[in-house]
Amino acid sequence: MIRFSRSNDIRSWGGVLRAPHQVARPLWRDDLPRALVAARDEGLHLLATGLRRSYSDTCLNPDGALLEMTSLDRAIFFEPELRILRAEAGVSFDTLLKMLIRRGLFLPVTPGTRFVTLGGAIANDVHGKNHHRAGTLGRWVKRIGLLRSDGTELELTPQDNTGLFAATIGGLGLTGIITWAEIEVMSIGSAIMEAENIPFANLDEFFQIAQESEGYEYTVSWIDCLAKGKDLGRGLFTRGNHASKGARLPSNAEPKLTMPLNFPAFILNRLSIGAFNGLYYWNGKRKAGREAVPIHPFFYPLDAIGHWYRMYGRAGMYQYQSVVPPENERDATKAMLETISTAGEGSFLAVLKTFGDRLSPGMLSFPRPGTTLALDFPNRGEVTLRLMGRLDAIVREAGGRLYPAKDGRIPADMFRAGYSQWEDFAQHVDPHFQSHFWKRVAQ
Numbered sequence: 001m002i003r004f005s006r007s008n009d010i011r012s013w014g015g016v017l018r019a020p021h022q023v024a025r026p027l028w029r030d031d032l033p034r035a036l037v038a039a040r041d042e043g044l045h046l047l048a049t050g051l052r053r054s055y056s057d058t059c060l061n062p063d064g065a066l067l068e069m070t071s072l073d074r075a076i077f078f079e080p081e082l083r084i085l086r087a088e089a090g091v092s093f094d095t096l097l098k099m100l101i102r103r104g105l106f107l108p109v110t111p112g113t114r115f116v117t118l119g120g121a122i123a124n125d126v127h128g129k130n131h132h133r134a135g136t137l138g139r140w141v142k143r144i145g146l147l148r149s150d151g152t153e154l155e156l157t158p159q160d161n162t163g164l165f166a167a168t169i170g171g172l173g174l175t176g177i178i179t180w181a182e183i184e185v186m187s188i189g190s191a192i193m194e195a196e197n198i199p200f201a202n203l204d205e206f207f208q209i210a211q212e213s214e215g216y217e218y219t220v221s222w223i224d225c226l227a228k229g230k231d232l233g234r235g236l237f238t239r240g241n242h243a244s245k246g247a248r249l250p251s252n253a254e255p256k257l258t259m260p261l262n263f264p265a266f267i268l269n270r271l272s273i274g275a276f277n278g279l280y281y282w283n284g285k286r287k288a289g290r291e292a293v294p295i296h297p298f299f300y301p302l303d304a305i306g307h308w309y310r311m312y313g314r315a316g317m318y319q320y321q322s323v324v325p326p327e328n329e330r331d332a333t334k335a336m337l338e339t340i341s342t343a344g345e346g347s348f349l350a351v352l353k354t355f356g357d358r359l360s361p362g363m364l365s366f367p368r369p370g371t372t373l374a375l376d377f378p379n380r381g382e383v384t385l386r387l388m389g390r391l392d393a394i395v396r397e398a399g400g401r402l403y404p405a406k407d408g409r410i411p412a413d414m415f416r417a418g419y420s421q422w423e424d425f426a427q428h429v430d431p432h433f434q435s436h437f438w439k440r441v442a443q
């Protein structure tokens with residue numbers, strides 16, 4: 001028996017939208033068809049969710065119901081020699097890493113947190129620091145089990161010619177329930193990373209270092225989004241590779257600190273964020289150079305602080321992540337940074353990265369060749385929305401687009417303009433599935 005019950009305060013990672021939801025938590029794959037029937041009986045449109053690490057409203061469905069998949073977390077088939085892993089969709093990357101790293105294996109693509117589920121990562125076709133080498137996660141997905149609301153169970157592969165595989169990769173949970181997935185994993189020599197940190201004084205230097213770093217497996221940069229004038233575009237570039245030798249430690253790092261309460265909003269202001277950014281830059285500059293780093297702090301520095309979103313207080317935060325094509329990346333990135341530093345509304349966590357040209361397989365996959373800038377804005381209501389509107393204008397003019405998993409307020413026309421296949425995608429949406437995001441942008 002599976003039942004939906006009301007949970008009062010469901011939020012995504014950004015926390016701007018919080019609302020009561022009808023929620024069911026299946027324990028077994030056999031529960032899923034029963035959940036479909038129960039939702040149908042109660043007249044509820046469904047959405048499967050993972051660990052709700054999406055910042056936006058793509059994992060929310062206040063007028064319908066949520067199916068929390070996190071108890072479906074079992075490995076189904078794992079063949080280390082073949083580097084093939086099949087698991088239920090609710091398994092977290094944290095759990096998978098515990099199986100993989102000790103065997104000299106690693107995820108082919110990972111986002112900046114390991115607290116995401118396999119199904120959620122596929123439904124957003126996530127990218128990582130190795131996008132320029134590996135593309136998105138969807139390129140490594142070999143098979144998907146998909147359950148549609150009419151009870152049909154499908155096994156989809158990249159060779160599928162109906163379009164449903166391409167719609168489900170990056171499909172924001174709207175094509176049905178991903179029940180399990182099979183991915184190809186990669187070999188690594190150890191659980192140690194050989195990293196190098198290089199300060200850059202401006203955007204020209206950033207693009208120069210990015211070009212010289214294409215041979216590195218991983219690249220990413222932190223950028224001081226409040227620096228102005230001659231300091232505009234300064235930051236710290238990190239590049240790295242898996243060390244070929246060293247310990248294969250089991251991956252059992254838990255968050256070391258937990259943000260105890262929501263911070264009052266006044267603590268995050270121009271002065272405190274500006275001071276943090278300045279200190280971070282100068283500290284990074286002092287420590288520039290090569291170092292050997294354990295695998296978790298290299299990939300998941302934020303996971304060391306549990307519930308860090310509480311720093312943004314009850315009002316939550318928006319994340320703004322854009323990608324603009326190579327021909328406009330310099331001008332558009334500069335214009336966005338000028339707009340942000342002039343407004344004095346910035347974040348600690350501004351990230352800049354060049355994407356490579358490996359094609360994403362999903363119809364709605366976000367990554368495309370060019371430069372991506374991601375940053376958090378504390379939610380200050382209209383002030384923040386006006387600033388994001390100014391950034392939208394720059395991204396639109398540059399022919400770029402925004403990441404639906406991150407941005408809980410993408411204007412509908414901007415989504416449609418940025419994702420030219422959205423109407424083809426809409427043909428594959430399961431008629432009994434919906435999300436707050438989809439209702440906002442497509443209906």
Ligand SMILES: Cc1cc2nc3c(=O)[nH]c(=O)nc-3n(C[C@H](O)[C@H](O)[C@H](O)COP(=O)(O)OP(=O)(O)OC[C@H]3O[C@@H](n4cnc5c(N)ncnc54)[C@H](O)[C@@H]3O)c2cc1C
Pocket residue numbers: 013047048049050051052053054055058059069089090110111112113115116117118119120121122123124125126127128129171172173174176177178179302405435
């Ligand atoms: C600190 C931090 C760093 C991040 N860094 C990155 C990054 O570097 N790159 C990147 O791409 N993203 C990044 N993200 C975003 C995050 O990786 C994605 O939002 C990810 O998809 C979240 O997975 P989840 O399991 O929490 O899914 P949820 O947020 O719960 O859901 C995401 C989507 O997947 C759908 N879904 C979930 N499970 C299923 C299922 N079983 N069947 C069908 N649909 C399903 C949901 O309906 C929803 O549309 C980051 C997030 C955080 C908090």
